[in-house]
Amino acid sequence: MINASSALKIVLENAPLLAVENVSLLDSLGRVPSHDIIASQDLPPFNNSSMDGFAVASSDLRRASAKHPRTLKVIGESSAGRAFAGKVTSGQVVRVMTGALIPKGADAVVPIEKVVECETERVRFLESPKPGQHIRSRGEDIRRGQIVLKSGMPVTSAALAVLAACGYSRLRVRRKPRVSILPTGNELVGITEKPKRGQIRCSSSYALAGYVEGAGGIPKLLGIAPDTKSRLRKGIKAGLDSDVLLVT
Amino acid sequence: MINASSALKIVLENAPLLAVENVSLLDSLGRVPSHDIIASQDLPPFNNSSMDGFAVASSDLRRASAKHPRTLKVIGESSAGRAFAGKVTSGQVVRVMTGALIPKGADAVVPIEKVVECETERVRFLESPKPGQHIRSRGEDIRRGQIVLKSGMPVTSAALAVLAACGYSRLRVRRKPRVSILPTGNELVGITEKPKRGQIRCSSSYALAGYVEGAGGIPKLLGIAPDTKSRLRKGIKAGLDSDVLLVT
Known part of the structure; x- marks a missing residue:
């Protein structure tokens, strides 16, 4: 008897690739692309803040502490979708919202909870930020x-x-494979029928159909083929125009 | 802040049940039934053989062994879908196929590999079978x-x-819930657009739509709502006729 992995290998080596379709992004869910898909850009696409707070040059606050707070000037705001156009230089900070672009000259974000805001234009810092803190760097995901x-x-x-x-x-x-399922056996009756003594309803083909659908195929239940040569031949013939024919 | 399990509880307590639809068995895959579903019969529906072999009365072969084989008479055949109508009595066996009904009087199956078949009508047994062996009992699954x-x-x-x-x-x-997804934020642009500085494509709503579909819902992507009262109000209004509105 052939083992499952050898059988799978033979099937995969002999299965022709299915035709290619062009579908909308949402319709591609669960489908398989016909080619490798390449990132067209870095993700995130720009350095951005992971916190609401202030974008600073970390070197500016190297010695800031609760004992020796440092006060810097707010020169603008960078919010998600509205980037600050200028540059942060020594003594300056820019108010940033989560997701907002980090302005030039800044290399760290101090969260709003960590600062003592004196006036709208001036902010007192009690800690020294690590370079890069609370910044999601361009390309760090992809x-x-x-x-x-x-x-x-x-x-x-x-x-x-x-x-x-x-x-x-x-x-x-790739287009979805069409998978025909042919239940065979003299003991089988349809699910709407009442089985006589020794008969059972044709049930496993429904589970197979469910698994086919779950795996991204299009299941098709063929009628029950009793155990005679001619009926089996007829059933198999009916399934041969599918991409896959499962015979139970 | 409310924790996730408390939030879920509140949602479930306040969510109305969705209307009921009558669908074909295959279409019910992934859906949720509106009532408990009861087994209408025992499964398997009758005692049947899990092997090709011979249905025997185990008491008949209590002393059978390789040294003292016992020969019994084949009085018929039970195949899947064609049950043997009679009864097995002392000295008799019935040939059975996998899945076939176990005839009355028999309480064990001896696999074909385990016997020495002398003639078509007589079979020699070299082992003593355990009562119930190789029999799938009526109702043993359900x-x-x-x-x-x-x-x-x-x-x-x-x-x-x-x-x-x-x-x-x-x-x-239950019918599938319709789930509207409203992406919000000034930084968002549509996926076919080229983001300007500080902007990003509206991407998480596609993942949400995928998860909704995977969970059996019908996702609907609403247009992007920028961070203004009137645009947010408009977006929320557009989503309120769905069963669920997700606002990002």
């Missing part, structure tokens, strides 16, 4: 040019977000 | 009247087989 989804790997919900972030609104995917 | 699927639990592929075996060709299930 680098431009990196493969984000390999050909033949199913598109997951999480992958949808990455693909959307990269601007893929449509995807080339 | 008892008539047992709940096979609780109201509100999703129909899995495996459940489809049980439901089919019980003769359920249609099922009353």
Whole structure:
């Protein structure tokens, strides 16, 4: 008897690739792309703040502490979708919101909870921030040019977000395989029938159909084939125009 | 802040039940039935053989061994779908196929590999079978009247087989919830657009849509709502005729 992994290998080596369809991003869920998908840009696309607070040059606050607070000047605001256009230089900070672009010259974010705000224009810092703190760096999740989804790997919900972030609104995917299921056996009757003595309802084909659907195929239940040569031949013939024929 | 389990409890306590639909068995995959589903019969529905071999009365072979073989008479055959109508009495056996009904009088199956077949009509046994061996007993998987699927639990592929075996060709299930997703934020642009400095493509809503679909809902992506009262109000209004509105 042939073992399962050898059988799978033979099947995969002999299975032709299915035709390619161009579908909308949402419709690609659970489908398999026909080619490797490459990140078209760095993600995140720019250094941005992971906290509401102040973007600072960490060197400016190297000696700041509760005993020796340092007061810096607020020169502007960077909010999500409205970036601060200027540059942070010594003695200056920019108010930042979560997700906002980190202005030039700044290399750390001090969360709003950690500062004593004296006036709208001036802020007192009680701690020395580490360079890079509370900053999500450009490309720290994904680098431009990196493969984000390999050909033949199913598109997951999480992958949808990455693909959307990269601007893929449509995807080339393989068409779903059509899988015919042929239940065979003299003991089988249809599920709406009442089985006589020694008969059972044809049930496993429904489970198979469910698994096919769950795996991204299109199941088709063929009628029951009793154990005679001619009826089996007829059933098998009916399933041969599918991509896969499962005979139970 | 409210924790996740308390929040879930509040949501579930206040969520109205969705309307009931009557769908075909295959279409019920992943849906939730509106009522407990009861086994209409024992499964397996009758004692049947798990092996090809001979149905015997185990008491008949109590002293059979390789040294003292016992020869019994074959009085008929029980195959899947064609049950043997008579009864096994002392000195007799019935040839059985896998899945076939165990004839009256027999309480064990001796696999074909374990016997020495002398003639078509007579079989020599070299072992003493245990009562019940190689017999799948009526109701050993599921008892008539047992709940096979609780109201509100999703129909899995495996459940489809049980439901089919019980003769359920249609099922009353809750309709799929319609879930609107409203992405908000000044920094967001559509996935076909090229983000300007500090902007990002609206991506997480696609992941949410995928998860909604995976969980059996019908996702609907609303347009991006920027951070203004009027645009947010408009967006929320557009989502209120769904069963669920997710605001990011």
